Amino acid sequence: MATVVSFVLGDLLIGLIVSLSAIIAFLLFQLFQFYLWTRNPLMHPRMVSGLFQVSASRLFLSSHNARKRSRRIIHAAKGLKRRLKELPEAWIVTTIDGQIVDANDAAKDVLDLPIKAVGINLVEHWQDPRVEAIIRSPMTGEVLEVSSPKDHRSQLEVRQHVLDINNRIILVRDVTPLNRLLTTRQDFLANISHELRSPLTVIVGYLEALQDSATNQDTEEIVTRLFSPVQRMRDLVEDLLTLTRLESSPRPSIYDLNDVNVAKIIDTISSEIKELKDFNHVLEMSIDPATRALGIPEEIYSAINNLITNAVRYTPARGRITIRWLKHGDACLFEVADTGPGIAAEHLQHLTERFYRVDSPRIAKSGGTGLGLAIVKHILLRHESALEINSVLGEGSTFGFALRRSQSAI
Numbered sequence: 001m002a003t004v005v006s007f008v009l010g011d012l013l014i015g016l017i018v019s020l021s022a023i024i025a026f027l028l029f030q031l032f033q034f035y036l037w038t039r040n041p042l043m044h045p046r047m048v049s050g051l052f053q054v055s056a057s058r059l060f061l062s063s064h065n066a067r068k069r070s071r072r073i074i075h076a077a078k079g080l081k082r083r084l085k086e087l088p089e090a091w092i093v094t095t096i097d098g099q100i101v102d103a104n105d106a107a108k109d110v111l112d113l114p115i116k117a118v119g120i121n122l123v124e125h126w127q128d129p130r131v132e133a134i135i136r137s138p139m140t141g142e143v144l145e146v147s148s149p150k151d152h153r154s155q156l157e158v159r160q161h162v163l164d165i166n167n168r169i170i171l172v173r174d175v176t177p178l179n180r181l182l183t184t185r186q187d188f189l190a191n192i193s194h195e196l197r198s199p200l201t202v203i204v205g206y207l208e209a210l211q212d213s214a215t216n217q218d219t220e221e222i223v224t225r226l227f228s229p230v231q232r233m234r235d236l237v238e239d240l241l242t243l244t245r246l247e248s249s250p251r252p253s254i255y256d257l258n259d260v261n262v263a264k265i266i267d268t269i270s271s272e273i274k275e276l277k278d279f280n281h282v283l284e285m286s287i288d289p290a291t292r293a294l295g296i297p298e299e300i301y302s303a304i305n306n307l308i309t310n311a312v313r314y315t316p317a318r319g320r321i322t323i324r325w326l327k328h329g330d331a332c333l334f335e336v337a338d339t340g341p342g343i344a345a346e347h348l349q350h351l352t353e354r355f356y357r358v359d360s361p362r363i364a365k366s367g368g369t370g371l372g373l374a375i376v377k378h379i380l381l382r383h384e385s386a387l388e389i390n391s392v393l394g395e396g397s398t399f400g401f402a403l404r405r406s407q408s409a410i
């Protein structure tokens with residue numbers, strides 16, 4: 001009996017081993033099929049069967065979708081690059097050392113670059129230290145105007161943008177026609193203003209003489225009515241001449257700047273303002289007489305005079321005007337604050353534009369030329385400064401600017 005049991009168990013064990021061997025062989029065959037497919041996964045996994053077919057199908061589908069996405073991205077990138085190359089605006093991609101990585105045809109034309117521009121050093125080709133400085137600068141958005149390497153009579157606007165720590169994109173625009181147009185406009189305004197200046201001065205002189213010698217009230221009233229618009233026209237001509245001169249003059253270098261006693265300028269202007277017959281305001285001053293600025297005295301006088309005059313002009317009678325001049329770190333700060341009607345926020349960014357006026361009854365009657373703040377803006381640009389304006393409608397306004405501080409002291 002024991003012999004029979006042993007015989008049966010032996011047969012079962014042999015059958016089990018044979019079955020397991022067959023299963024393992026089949027699995028190994030499927031695994032080998034899967035291995036062969038992985039060597040060329042672009043083929044459809046029809047040859048893979050069994051347990052690995054589902055995995056292979058999923059991998060194939062995922063790979064197929066990824067390839068489709070890649071093809072779409074590559075196609076879009078090629079289209080974008082082609083369109084960028086065709087842009088009429090000139091652009092060049094360079095390394096931080098000026099080595100050209102890419103450039104479109106417009107850039108090759110305007111900068112006189114060869115057809116195969118990649119690898120050329122733009123700094124060496126241009127030979128302008130300002131171009132080298134803007135390429136190496138870590139600050140994005142810097143702009144300068146330089147002569148063209150192709151024709152030194154042409155002026156190019158160069159705008160730099162940082163792509164990453166090692167690469168820059170340089171946008172180049174020929175501004176020669178625009179500069180010619182601006183020069184023509186400035187010359188026209190200057191010529192017209194000069195032509196009007198002399199006859200207006202003569203007319204004002206005659207009106208003043210008539211006003212002094214008027215023998216009856218009717219004549220005096222007529223002369224007075226004529227005097228105001230003629231005087232306003234003369235002021236407009238003078239402001240146009242001043243603005244044209246500021247726009248056409250090169251910016252002063254550090255060697256052109258002088259020590260300016262701003263406290264004395266403020267004192268002179270405030271004394272003149274107090275003598276005006278319409279002056280009926282409270283004038284408060286916080287002045288540091290020891291703080292002096294670096295600048296062009298006549299231009300700083302003009303800027304401060306315009307701002308203080310505006311404050312008086314637009315502030316109602318018995319309103320308060322506060323003038324401040326003080327040291328502010330390495331700079332010095334001028335401010336004039338008033339308790340006038342204030343200016344709505346949407347107007348603030350336009351105030352320094354030529355002839356821009358806020359639609360207000362009081363401002364309409366002010367009698368200004370509409371050029372005062374434009375003059376201030378250009379004066380401050382020449383002093384590497386900017387006009388700061390803060391205003392609250394119904395409460396008042398504050399106008400201010402900073403200047404480089406002189407080391408001289410009283």
